Amino acid sequence: MTSTIVEALQSLRGMVDLLPEQIGLWQHVEAVAREQFRRAGVQEIRTPLLEVTELFARGIGEATDVVGKEMYSFLDRGERSCTLRPEGTASVVRAVIQHGLLSQGAQRLWYGGPMFRYERPQKGRQRQFHQIGVELLGVGDPRSDVEAIALAWDLLEALGLDDLTLELNSLGTAEDRASYRAELVRWLEAHLEDLDPDSQSRVHTNPLRVLDSKDAATQALLAGAPQLGDALGGESHQRFSRVRQGLEALGIPFRLNPRLVRGLDYYSHTAFEITSTHLGAQATVCGGGRYDGLVQQLGGPATPAVGWALGLERLVLLLAQRQTAPATPPPPDLYVVNRGEAAEAWALALTRRWRLAGLAVELDLSGAAFGKQFKRADRSGALWAAVIGESEAAEGVVVLKELRGEAGDDRRLAPEAVASALGLATP
RNA sequence: GCGGGCGUCGCCAAGUGGUUAAGGCAGCGGCUUGUGGCGCCGCUAUUCGGGGGUUCGAAUCCCCUCGCUCGCCCCA
Numbered sequence: 283m284t285s286t287i288v289e290a291l292q293s294l295r296g297m298v299d300l301l302p303e304q305i306g307l308w309q310h311v312e313a314v315a316r317e318q319f320r321r322a323g324v325q326e327i328r329t330p331l332l333e334v335t336e337l338f339a340r341g342i343g344e345a346t347d348v349v350g351k352e353m354y355s356f357l358d359r360g361e362r363s364c365t366l367r368p369e370g371t372a373s374v375v376r377a378v379i380q381h382g383l384l385s386q387g388a389q390r391l392w393y394g395g396p397m398f399r400y401e402r403p404q405k406g407r408q409r410q411f412h413q414i415g416v417e418l419l420g421v422g423d424p425r426s427d428v429e430a431i432a433l434a435w436d437l438l439e440a441l442g443l444d445d446l447t448l449e450l451n452s453l454g455t456a457e458d459r460a461s462y463r464a465e466l467v468r469w470l471e472a473h474l475e476d477l478d479p480d481s482q483s484r485v486h487t488n489p490l491r492v493l494d495s496k497d498a499a500t501q502a503l504l505a506g507a508p509q510l511g512d513a514l515g516g517e518s519h520q521r522f523s524r525v526r527q528g529l530e531a532l533g534i535p536f537r538l539n540p541r542l543v544r545g546l547d548y549y550s551h552t553a554f555e556i557t558s559t560h561l562g563a564q565a566t567v568c569g570g571g572r573y574d575g576l577v578q579q580l581g582g583p584a585t586p587a588v589g590w591a592l593g594l595e596r597l598v599l600l601l602a603q604r605q606t607a608p609a610t611p612p613p614p615d616l617y618v619v620n621r622g623e624a625a626e627a628w629a630l631a632l633t634r635r636w637r638l639a640g641l642a643v644e645l646d647l648s649g650a651a652f653g654k655q656f657k658r659a660d661r662s663g664a665l666w667a668a669v670i671g672e673s674e675a676a677e678g679v680v681v682l683k684e685l686r687g688e689a690g691d692d693r694r695l696a697p698e699a700v701a702s703a704l705g706l707a708t709p
Numbered sequence: 710g711c712g713g714g715c716g717u718c719g720c721c722a723a724g725u726g727g728u729u730a731a732g733g734c735a736g737c738g739g740c741u742u743g744u745g746g747c748g749c750c751g752c753u754a755u756u757c758g759g760g761g762g763u764u765c766g767a768a769u770c771c772c773c774u775c776g777c778u779c780g781c782c783c784c785a
Contacts, residue, residue, distance in 0.1 A: 593785030656745030
């Protein structure tokens with residue numbers, strides 16, 4: 283035993299441990315998602331956590347906050363600029379291009395895992411966080427927008443979340459957006475003095491965001507501003523209405539939000555967010571949309587695509603609030619109480635044998651008095667205890683004891699008979 | 710990056726300048742070296758996130774720092 287004279291180390295800020303008691307909920311979410319994707323013919327892809335910085339700069343956009351000030355970037359030993367992925371789409375698209383997957387037709391992919399963004403942590407926002415995302419590449423039909431949204435909606439519903447809101451908007455084509463942006467900037471510049479300071483600073487950095495201002499006076503003023511919807515070309519308009527019709531046909535409720543703007547540059551046409559009112563400031567559980575230009579922008583063939591990503595921390599937060607999932611790990615089938623030199627050695631061997639036979643077995647390694655071991659056996663939640671003491675070891679038998687209910691009759695059994703005895707007793 | 714709140718044992722928590730830092734839960738040990746779920750007894754913070762300062766004296770006051778948290782921003 284050494285006394286603790288050194289200071290204990292802590293995890294980095296915004297980096298969170300997931301402890302055994304919470305992991306059940308995560309595994310539940312993952313299992314439900316996997317099943318949904320299996321049914322939908324969406325296949326898993328795993329890409330590296332680390333990518334060349336340029337991938338994100340080019341894919342997400344130099345000017346975005348994510349790229350501009352939130353990335354974990356560093357030079358590796360070969361002086362290459364590397365970045366811990368802040369999102370999944372760019373990596374998936376890179377992998378798809380790199381391996382020529384699109385030459386084999388449309389790709390239906392999902393991914394999951396940690397993402398990294400250097401932000402100030404708060405509720406529902408960490409520096410390492412986890413996403414599950416879907417990317418449908420190679421299909422431009424508005425039905426694919428609808429299918430992608432349905433996939434997200436149904437997954438959340440399968441998890442028991444029914445009071446979420448789907449917000450929908452169309453950003454049009456890149457050209458639609460560029461001309462609207464120019465028009466909006468002109469208008470904002472003309473009204474610059476009347477805007478709140480926050481919005482003023484955004485006029486040139488992120489003008490579309492001004493539309494989302496929380497300042498009441500700015501909002502009132504904005505009533506007279508040009509609308510993104512009016513700037514959409516005829517084709518974009520038609521596309522958007524087909525997406526809306528598709529959602530209506532599926533009975534998926536949505537709310538049009540003309541101010542919904544995605545923060546990553548690659549989005550076009552359909553943009554959506556699924557939000558909750560129970561998450562505080564970070565209300566978005568799932569966000570996504572169409573990104574028809576990205577594949578080409580990253581050096582691949584012109585390819586239409588839609589996708590979304592879902593924030594697992596926020597999702598788990600919601601599930602925990604509703605106590606939807608129990609999440610406690612299952613108890614062992616059998617708890618092995620053992621004491622005495624020969625008995626302890628034999629108990630270890632038997633434990634291994636029973637595990638190979640398919641039982642979940644917990645072996646008491648304390649060497650403590652039988653009374654203590656029985657207390658632990660009870661607390662383990664096991665239905666049965668196998669008792670192995672000196673006399674059992676000598677005779678080559680174990681005592682099988684029922685832990686639940688009244689003191690049942692203990693049975694002395696050969697070790698080989700234990701698995702089937704439990705099998706019979708456990709329906 | 711900017712604001713507000715908070716930080717006493719693994720968890721919950723009393724204590725707000727006076728010297729042994731309550732209590733509960735959990736854990737460990739004993740009553741009981743071989744039979745449990747109960748009970749009883751005992752142990753578990755030389756120390757109050759960390760560092761510095763003020764003071765005869767600090768968990769309690771001041772400064773710095775780290776972390777958590779809520780909001781802004783941003784996003785999932």
